[in-house]
Amino acid sequence: MIDNDARVTLAENIRHLVAGVISNDEFKKRIPLNSPDPAIQAIFFGGAWQLYSDFQTMFLRDTHRASKSVRINSARWILFLKSGLPYEWPHHHYLLGLLWLPLYILTLGRIGIVRRSLFARHGDLAVWPFIRRSDFEKMLASNTHSSSA
Numbered sequence: 001m002i003d004n005d006a007r008v009t010l011a012e013n014i015r016h017l018v019a020g021v022i023s024n025d026e027f028k029k030r031i032p033l034n035s036p037d038p039a040i041q042a043i044f045f046g047g048a049w050q051l052y053s054d055f056q057t058m059f060l061r062d063t064h065r066a067s068k069s070v071r072i073n074s075a076r077w078i079l080f081l082k083s084g085l086p087y088e089w090p091h092h093h094y095l096l097g098l099l100w101l102p103l104y105i106l107t108l109g110r111i112g113i114v115r116r117s118l119f120a121r122h123g124d125l126a127v128w129p130f131i132r133r134s135d136f137e138k139m140l141a142s143n144t145h146s147s148s149a
Contacts, residue, residue: 002086006035011081014048018074020061024052039087043077043129076136080129083139088131089122 013030016022022030031044051070052058060066066074103111116125123131130136 001036002084003032003035003037003040004084006032006037006040007081010040010043010048011078014043014074014078014081017048017051018060018066018071020059020065023057023059024054025057027052037087038091039081039129042087042089042091043081046128047073047077076127077129079136079139079143082143083130083135085130085135085139087129089129 009030009032013022013027017024017027027048031040031048033041033044035041051060051066051074052064058064124133124136127133127136130139
Protein backbone atom coordinates (compact mmCIF):
# COMPACT_ATOMS: atom_id res chain seq x y z
CA MET A 1 0.00 0.00 0.00
CA ILE A 2 1.30 3.43 -0.94
CA ASP A 3 0.50 6.19 1.57
CA ASN A 4 1.15 9.37 -0.42
CA ASP A 5 0.53 11.70 2.53
CA ALA A 6 3.03 9.86 4.72
CA ARG A 7 5.54 9.78 1.86
CA VAL A 8 5.25 13.53 1.31
CA THR A 9 5.68 14.13 5.04
CA LEU A 10 8.74 11.89 5.28
CA ALA A 11 10.33 13.34 2.12
CA GLU A 12 9.86 16.92 3.32
CA ASN A 13 11.26 16.15 6.74
CA ILE A 14 14.28 14.26 5.40
CA ARG A 15 15.05 17.32 3.28
CA HIS A 16 14.71 19.60 6.32
CA LEU A 17 16.81 17.30 8.53
CA VAL A 18 19.65 16.97 6.01
CA ALA A 19 19.62 20.73 5.33
CA GLY A 20 19.96 21.40 9.07
CA VAL A 21 16.62 23.22 9.25
CA ILE A 22 15.13 20.95 11.93
CA SER A 23 16.72 18.98 14.77
CA ASN A 24 16.76 15.22 15.01
CA ASP A 25 14.19 15.44 17.84
CA GLU A 26 11.81 17.48 15.70
CA PHE A 27 12.37 15.09 12.80
CA LYS A 28 11.42 12.05 14.91
CA LYS A 29 8.23 13.74 16.12
CA ARG A 30 7.06 14.43 12.57
CA ILE A 31 7.51 10.96 11.04
CA PRO A 32 4.29 8.97 10.48
CA LEU A 33 5.69 5.59 11.56
CA ASN A 34 2.17 4.22 11.97
CA SER A 35 1.65 4.37 8.20
CA PRO A 36 0.81 1.04 6.52
CA ASP A 37 3.23 1.92 3.69
CA PRO A 38 6.32 -0.28 4.18
CA ALA A 39 8.51 2.39 2.55
CA ILE A 40 8.01 4.71 5.53
CA GLN A 41 9.55 2.44 8.14
CA ALA A 42 12.16 1.09 5.72
CA ILE A 43 13.45 4.53 4.76
CA PHE A 44 13.24 5.85 8.31
CA PHE A 45 15.00 2.93 10.01
CA GLY A 46 17.19 1.90 7.07
CA GLY A 47 18.26 5.40 6.15
CA ALA A 48 17.28 8.59 7.92
CA TRP A 49 17.51 7.31 11.50
CA GLN A 50 21.15 6.45 10.91
CA LEU A 51 22.04 10.07 10.17
CA TYR A 52 22.07 11.27 13.77
CA SER A 53 22.48 10.29 17.39
CA ASP A 54 19.48 9.66 19.61
CA PHE A 55 21.51 10.64 22.65
CA GLN A 56 21.54 14.37 21.99
CA THR A 57 19.53 17.01 20.22
CA MET A 58 21.40 18.01 17.10
CA PHE A 59 21.09 19.81 13.80
CA LEU A 60 22.94 18.50 10.76
CA ARG A 61 24.98 21.63 10.24
CA ASP A 62 28.39 23.03 11.11
CA THR A 63 30.47 20.14 12.53
CA HIS A 64 27.53 17.74 12.11
CA ARG A 65 26.82 18.80 8.51
CA ALA A 66 25.68 15.95 6.28
CA SER A 67 28.42 14.70 3.98
CA LYS A 68 28.05 14.75 0.21
CA SER A 69 27.30 11.01 0.13
CA VAL A 70 24.58 11.45 2.78
CA ARG A 71 23.03 14.26 0.75
CA ILE A 72 23.12 12.09 -2.40
CA ASN A 73 21.56 9.12 -0.59
CA SER A 74 18.87 11.24 1.03
CA ALA A 75 18.02 12.80 -2.35
CA ARG A 76 17.51 9.26 -3.70
CA TRP A 77 15.23 8.40 -0.74
CA ILE A 78 13.21 11.54 -1.42
CA LEU A 79 13.02 10.74 -5.14
CA PHE A 80 11.70 7.27 -4.28
CA LEU A 81 9.12 8.70 -1.89
CA LYS A 82 7.87 10.96 -4.68
CA SER A 83 7.95 8.20 -7.32
CA GLY A 84 4.65 6.50 -6.54
CA LEU A 85 6.43 3.16 -6.84
CA PRO A 86 5.70 0.39 -4.34
CA TYR A 87 8.46 -0.58 -1.91
CA GLU A 88 9.55 -3.99 -3.21
CA TRP A 89 12.41 -4.88 -0.90
CA PRO A 90 11.73 -7.43 1.83
CA HIS A 91 10.49 -5.54 4.84
CA HIS A 92 10.65 -6.56 8.44
CA HIS A 93 9.59 -4.78 11.55
CA TYR A 94 12.52 -2.92 13.06
CA LEU A 95 12.24 -5.01 16.22
CA LEU A 96 13.23 -8.04 14.15
CA GLY A 97 16.59 -6.33 13.80
CA LEU A 98 17.06 -6.68 17.54
CA LEU A 99 17.03 -10.44 17.10
CA TRP A 100 20.20 -10.08 15.04
CA LEU A 101 21.96 -8.15 17.83
CA PRO A 102 23.38 -11.20 19.66
CA LEU A 103 24.79 -12.49 16.37
CA TYR A 104 26.41 -9.12 15.69
CA ILE A 105 28.04 -9.25 19.11
CA LEU A 106 29.15 -12.89 18.81
CA THR A 107 30.62 -12.37 15.33
CA LEU A 108 32.02 -8.90 16.02
CA GLY A 109 29.74 -7.50 13.33
CA ARG A 110 30.69 -9.95 10.58
CA ILE A 111 27.14 -11.31 10.42
CA GLY A 112 26.24 -7.93 8.92
CA ILE A 113 28.04 -8.95 5.73
CA VAL A 114 25.89 -12.08 5.49
CA ARG A 115 22.72 -10.13 6.24
CA ARG A 116 23.56 -7.50 3.63
CA SER A 117 24.32 -10.12 0.96
CA LEU A 118 20.99 -11.85 1.66
CA PHE A 119 19.21 -8.51 1.29
CA ALA A 120 21.15 -7.68 -1.89
CA ARG A 121 19.76 -10.77 -3.63
CA HIS A 122 16.47 -8.93 -4.03
CA GLY A 123 17.67 -5.93 -6.01
CA ASP A 124 20.35 -3.32 -6.65
CA LEU A 125 21.56 -2.02 -3.27
CA ALA A 126 23.28 0.93 -4.94
CA VAL A 127 19.89 2.47 -5.74
CA TRP A 128 17.98 1.49 -2.57
CA PRO A 129 15.07 2.13 -1.86
CA PHE A 130 14.49 1.62 -5.58
CA ILE A 131 14.83 -2.06 -6.32
CA ARG A 132 15.89 -1.70 -9.97
CA ARG A 133 18.42 0.74 -11.37
CA SER A 134 16.13 1.26 -14.37
CA ASP A 135 13.34 2.57 -12.08
CA PHE A 136 15.78 4.94 -10.40
CA GLU A 137 17.17 6.21 -13.70
CA LYS A 138 13.68 6.69 -15.14
CA MET A 139 12.59 8.74 -12.10
CA LEU A 140 15.82 10.70 -12.10
CA ALA A 141 15.40 11.56 -15.80
CA SER A 142 11.76 12.52 -15.40
CA ASN A 143 12.54 14.66 -12.34
CA THR A 144 15.44 16.35 -14.17
CA HIS A 145 13.24 17.12 -17.19
CA SER A 146 10.36 18.44 -15.08
CA SER A 147 12.75 20.60 -13.02
CA SER A 148 14.26 22.21 -16.09
CA ALA A 149 10.90 22.91 -17.74
